[in-house]
Amino acid sequence: MMKMKLVYFVFFIFIVSITSLFTFSSPAAPDEPYLGFNIGTEASNFPSPEALVSFLQLQKISHVRLYDPDPGVLKALARSRIRVVVGIPNDQLLAIGTSNVTAVAWVKNNVLAYYPQTVITGISVGDEVLTTVPVWGPVLVPAMQFLYGALAAQNLSSIIKVSTPHAASLILDMFPPSQAFFNQSLNSVMLPLLGFLSRTGSPLMVNFYPYYVFMENRGVVPLETSLLRPLSSPSKEMVDPNTMLHYTNVLDAMIDAAYFAMKNLNFTDIKVLVTETGWPSKGDSSEPYATADNAVQYNSNLIKHVFDRTGTPLHPEVTPSVYLYELFNEDMRTMPLSEANWGFFYGNFTPVYLLHISGTDGFLASNTANQTYCVAMEGVDKKTLQTALDWACGPGQANCTGIQPGESCFQPNDIRSHASYAFDSYYQKEGKRDVSCNFNGVAMITTTDPSYGGCIFPGRLKGNATQPTVNSTANSGTHDQTSRLASYHFLLLLLIVAIGL
Structure with missing residues (x-):
């Protein structure tokens, strides 16, 4: 009798432990928002599939989108727990x-092979088909239906969603969002397409780039709302006159425009999935706002925006x-120069720039939230800068000793410096808050x-110039899995011994 109780007890512990083995580090619930990466391969030094997957795990990237079903990458992703959207090229x-x-x-x-x-x-069926190859529009929905049917035959249609990414230009009159509607010449495709998404619980995939909105509407759309920067005043908010909804950034307005466009066709149960967004870090002479600083601001603010779950x-x-x-700069892409410079990393895994993020549970572990500074923008008139300088050194209580005559940062003796x-100094004193x-x-x-030279800014004096090493615990998922497997083997051995007693 004692032996049977021992066997039952060990068996119970075994079941509990093996259950925890497979649930301890399960991904976030499907309804929770996530950040993923598009992985383009037009790079001369694109890493091997195995190195790529190791890097994704190191950076705690849990979702990726591939533009084509690369066999090597799909195979390397096995047992990585990274969730994958597989693309079908337009051709x-x-x-x-x-x-x-x-x-x-x-x-x-x-x-099924993977x-x-x-x-x-x-x-993701094709990419921006209706705006790049509209002649293939009539076969887009049938392709999605055939693929869905093939998945349904394997009982996978509720797990693997079928959709197609659209260009933002498919939506007309996007500002204000409440007036947005889909290009009506494409209604013969959009109506059955939205019907398919509604029936299958699939998202509307859209590629949204505030960068292009800003470039096409300079002087009308403020840079700070395009970069998702906190606004200095509520008066700078964009107000939709039809709904009285207040918008603090361009991306939210674009997303709501998609919802309104769907509502205009009587679809209100489809979620929006942003399949592409970003900001280029380098451009040619016609792209003055494609800079590393703007890329840092946009992507850092975007990441925080998603993690804050503000909707x-x-x-x-x-x-x-x-x-x-x-994910990577694609140096083999053609002009303009910005086309090759949308990546967060080079192909050798070094960062193109360092993000300004925190509270993201290790997401993008090799970047740092600490090495940031606040500087005057170029092109601002001297009178405005002088007013801001006077406030910082006066009511703002910034430490302006370093720019007094004879001090290390007095030269060059100009307002911008x-x-x-x-x-x-003020930014560091206030804890480097965006506002x-x-x-x-x-x-x-x-x-x-x-x-x-000898002028050291307050940010460096606080230790910002020392870059932290890559998070050494970023591979803890693999380590934890190994430890749990070891525990599983131990418990299995204990069960066998107990049965044999």
Whole structure:
């Protein structure tokens, strides 16, 4: 009798332990917003699939989108727990959209061959088809239906969602959002497409780039709302006159425009998924706002925006998930220069720039939230800068000793240099909060150390110039899994011994 009790006890412990083995580090719930990365491969030094997956795990990147079903990458992602959206290139769309047999074969070769070891969660059918190759519009929905049917035959249609990414230009009159509508010449495709998404619980995939909105509307759309910067005054908010909803950034307005466009066609149950967004870090002479500083600001603010789960003015209860564009710079892409400079990292895994983020549970572990400075913007008139400088050194109580005559940062003796030093002093004193680097819109956060010669800025004096090493615990998931497997083997051995007693 004692032996049986021991066996039952050990068996109970074994079941509890093996359950925890597979649930301890489960991904976030499907309804929680997440940040993923698009992975383009037009880079001369693109890493091996194994190195890529190791890097994704190191950076705690849990979602990726592939533009094509690369066999090496899909195989390397097996057992990584990274969730994958697999893309179908536009040049394969016609074959799949006109043949159910081809669609079934595609699912067999590019999904079933890897699933479930590789966690495939979606299929993105083509890319911006209706605006780049509209002649193939009639086969887009049939392709999605054939693929869905192939998944349904394997009982996977509720797990792997089928959708197609759209360009933002598909939505007309986006500002104010309440007036937005889809290009009506495409209604013959959009109506059945939205019907399919509604029936299957799939998201509306849209590529939203505030960068392009700003570039096309300079002088009308403020840079700070395009960069998702905290506004210095409520008066700078964009107000939709039809709904009286207040918008503090361009991206939220674009997302709500998509919701309103769907509502205008009587669809209110489809979620928006931002499949691409980002900001280029370098551009040619016609792209003056494609800079590393602006890329840092946009992407840092975007990441915080998603993690804060504030939703949008129209749907504060729903924060859309976002795929950042993109993981690596693609140096093989053609002009303009910005096309090759959307990446967060180079192909050798070194960062293109350092983000200004915190409270993201280790997301992008090799970047730092500490090495940031506040400096005066270029092109601001001297009178405005002088007013901001006087406030920083006066009521703002910044330490402006370093820019007094005879001190190390007095030279060059000009307003912009002195203002940058004073702004950074105030910014560091206030704990590097975004709102403390504004000064009525004449200052900006940068990851570039503005120190020069013997002039050391307050940010460096506080230790910001020392870059922390890559988070050594970023591989803890693999370590924990190994430890749990060891525990599993020990408990199994204990169970066998107990039965044999």
